[in-house]
Amino acid sequence: MSTLSPTDYRALADQIRHWGAALGFQQIGIADTDLTLAEQHLHQWLERGMHGDMAYMASHGLKRSRPQELVPGTLRIISVRMDYLPPDDDGEAVLADPLLAFISRYALGRDYHKLMRHRLQKLASQIEAEVGPFGYRAFVDSAPVLERALAEKAGLGWTGKHSNIVNRRAGSWFFLGELYTTLPLPTDQAEADHCGRCTACIDICPTEAIVAPYQVDARRCISYLTIELDGPIPEPLRPLMGNRIYGCDDCLMVCPWNRFASPTAEADFSPRNGLDNATLCSLFAWDEATFLKRLEGSPIRRIGHERWLRNIAIALGNALTTPAILTALESRRDDPSELVREHVLWALERHQP
Structure with a gap:
């Protein structure tokens, strides 16, 4: 060398x-x-x-x-x-339908x-x-x-x-x-900041987690809440999460620079198990064995079945009040997990007249 x-x-x-x-x-x-x-x-x-x-x-x-x-x-x-x-992704359409589950792309x-x-x-x-x-x-x-x-x-x-x-x-x-x-390779030039006066990502954040330009408070970020946080999700933030059950892409979707983004050519990154437009009720019905089997090889698997149900329960609480939504929530009113039960009861209360 x-x-x-x-x-x-x-x-x-x-x-x-x-x-x-x-x-x-x-x-x-x-x-x-x-x-x-x-x-x-x-x-x-x-x-x-x-x-x-x-x-x-x-x-x-x-x-x-x-x-x-x-x-x-x-x-x-x-x-x-x-x-x-x-x-051909249409994440915006999924976000706009409260009966569907939004998963970070x-x-x-x-x-x-x-x-x-x-x-x-x-x-x-x-x-x-x-x-x-x-x-x-x-x-x-x-x-x-x-x-x-x-x-x-x-x-x-x-x-x-x-x-x-x-x-x-x-x-x-x-x-x-x-x-x-350990190679002394020549380095590349850093890119200049081209955000300018744009604040689209700050303005769109559902939970106001971008507390200042270039500063994200993870404690308010939906990606943190649905993926990293192990226990109960703070109640004041739950209504703001909408139907986002794993991660949040709002700040990416609204960024003007993403009009130049190209779709992936990697087949492994294509949606599996219909996760790009699945209903909340269908995913909430998965037992742990189904969760582990269907999400084998998926990054979602690491949050575990309990947090999966916790997240979906919140989305069901934010959904339209329909017989199917109520039936889904009632099916887990007595779930073995205290964490799931607490979020299900919260969701049911949201549907009370």
Whole structure:
């Protein structure tokens, strides 16, 4: 490795982009390890308690913001993105129908973690075949990594006011992954902020979780409430959740830059089990065995059946009062789970005249 010249590394970086495109990544960028500013923002966010019950955000010391402490010897991070928006998706129509269940578009198909990590491993193997052994580790939401800050440094986009990465040519409907390396590759130019005076994402947020531009209070965010929060969902926020049972895409749907987003070409990200337009009642009827079987290979599976029912109970409480809705709720009035029962009773009270 020490025999490679700066010119060789520039050629290697170009080759890495070529290999990455062949592996299905829509873009590849390269960043250094200096995340000083992101570290400051992270600490301020944690000090204000905006991470809620996500203790893991604060439990790894400085490893999250200092890549060399997570993987000693790291010099550069190869940051990748992969589009996931299903073709012909009509999430707005699902949101507008209170009898349907809205699931964040990223979770409609197979879990992206293994797919992207496998592709990153293939990329690393191709680099190794070209230059010989080198140090690396692949990450896809699997370790304390500031993936959005790294993507921004690598030129994949800028951090929008909703805190997601926005790309001028691709919007925000994409996953991120990283390959930490010991290679002194040339770095890419960070993208400038192009949000301008737009506040569409702030204005649309159902629970007002975007408390200021670029600041999201997770404790109010529907994605946190439906996926990360383990216990009861605070009652004042329940009516604001509508029919969103797993995640929330409102800030992405309204972003003007997403008119440039392209649908995914990955078959694994296509909707499964009819989750793109399923009714609340049909999903609420799943017992645990059905939940585990139908959602095998899905990112939704990790929240477990109990939280699945909790989330749907809230959506049923926000739905139109129909015989089918009432029957569904009554079927779980005496559910073995205290958490489910509490949310079902809340929902039933919402339908009282």
